[in-house]
Amino acid sequence: MSEKPVSEMSFEDAMRELETVVxxxxxxxxxxxxxxxxxxxxxxxxxxxxxxxKEAEEKVAAITLDGEGQPNGLNAVEGL
Structure with a gap:
């Protein structure tokens, strides 16, 4: 089991450790x-x-495409 605080873990690290725990x-x-x-x-x-x-889903949902297939709302997803 990792000593790293859960709040500092990436999704991948948390998922890997969760699989180990299970x-x-x-x-x-x-x-x-x-x-x-x-x-x-x-x-x-x-x-x-x-x-x-949930955070990732919200970022993806913030991306919409305009009529030409170009992303809109890039300000909402600057964290990607």
């Missing part, structure tokens, strides 16, 4: 106390992934 929990060979910590970490990672996906 794998450990599914195996069932983790002590109860460790399972609880893993579950808590997994919940935070899931929330981070959902937030990053």
């Amino acid at each position: 794998g450990q929990l599914e195996r069932g060979d983790v002590a109860l106390e460790d399972s609880i910590k893993l579950y808590e970490r997994g919940a935070k990672l899931k929330k981070r992934c959902e937030a990053k996906l």
Whole structure:
């Protein structure tokens, strides 16, 4: 498990660690106390992934095409 704060993780890092956490929990060979910590970490990672996906969806939704197929609303997506 990473020591990096979840709030600083990229989507890819959070998703990769979430997959690791889920794998450990599914195996069932983790002590109860460790399972609880893993579950808590997994919940935070899931929330981070959902937030990053929502952020990306909003950026994509801000891009519209004009009649000539050119992007409009570039000011709304400067963060891309």
